[in-house]
Amino acid sequence: DAGITQSPRHKVTETGTPVTLRCHQTENHRYMYWYRQDPGHGLRLIHYSYGVKDTDKGEVSDGYSVSRSKTEDFLLTLESATSSQTSVYFCAISETERGAGTGELFFGEGSRLTVL
Amino acid sequence: AQSVSQHNHHVILSEAASLELGCNYSYGGTVNLFWYVQYPGQHLQLLLKYFSGDPLVKGIKGFEAEFIKSKFSFNLRKPSVQWSDTAEYFCAVKGLAGNNRKLIWGLGTSLAVNP
Numbered sequence: 001d002a003g004i005t006q007s008p009r010h011k012v013t014e015t016g017t018p019v020t021l022r023c024h025q026t027e028n029h030r031y032m033y034w035y036r037q038d039p040g041h042g043l044r045l046i047h048y049s050y051g052v053k054d055t056d057k058g059e060v061s062d063g064y065s066v067s068r069s070k071t072e073d074f075l076l077t078l079e080s081a082t083s084s085q086t087s088v089y090f091c092a093i094s095e096t097e098r099g100a101g102t103g104e105l106f107f108g109e110g111s112r113l114t115v116l
Numbered sequence: 117a118q119s120v121s122q123h124n125h126h127v128i129l130s131e132a133a134s135l136e137l138g139c140n141y142s143y144g145g146t147v148n149l150f151w152y153v154q155y156p157g158q159h160l161q162l163l164l165k166y167f168s169g170d171p172l173v174k175g176i177k178g179f180e181a182e183f184i185k186s187k188f189s190f191n192l193r194k195p196s197v198q199w200s201d202t203a204e205y206f207c208a209v210k211g212l213a214g215n216n217r218k219l220i221w222g223l224g225t226s227l228a229v230n231p
Binding site: 040041042043044045090100101102103104105106107108109110 | 150210
């Protein structure tokens with residue numbers, strides 16, 4: 001158990017509303033990630049963080065923002081949700097080796113978001 | 117650009133059949149290699165990994181994978197599958213050299229094992 005908690009686990013919202021997903025870890029890992037998973041697209045990286053207030057964009061960052069004010073929390077915000085953002089969102093943390101992510105990830109349980 | 121290709125998108129097997137899922141990648145330098153498994157309705161979890169050393173890697177639940185550097189491949193195998201192996205399997209590759217150190221994912225292979 002990597003001590004990763006995502007909330008909410010399920011959310012239904014309407015187009016145009018803001019949504020924030022929270023990822024909380026208890027292991028003090030430096031690297032944290034937000035992915036979305038969609039049929040036919042596999043896993044796609046939205047944003048990642050390599051430390052408090054240090055974040056960077058992934059391959060599908062448009063329409064999403066993130067914040068990391070504490071080591072343990074990584075928030076993903078959809079400022080104005082659209083139907084194309086209906087997805088399952090996974091938070092992950094990474095083991096590190098010599099200060100860099102190894103690629104070995106531990107995933108949270110996922111947050112299923114439906115935008116109507 | 118780096119890429120990971122999983123050749124089989126959907127595989128259907130009967131219990132006790134042997135399994136081999138292909139994974140090829142394009143990256144010129146040193147890599148870390150992974151297979152992750154996602155059981156129905158669950159999150160991804162690590163099945164096995166290769167960082168260095170013996171290219172034949174053994175993971176959980178009887179799975180193994182072989183890194184063949186000359187073929188840029190990291191195929192997943194299991195000699196005898198069980199119904200409980202029904203899941204989606206993802207290959208992932210992380211480059212370790214230069215500016216390209218991203219973790220690149222394959223699109224996944226859906227495995228259904230019939231009892």
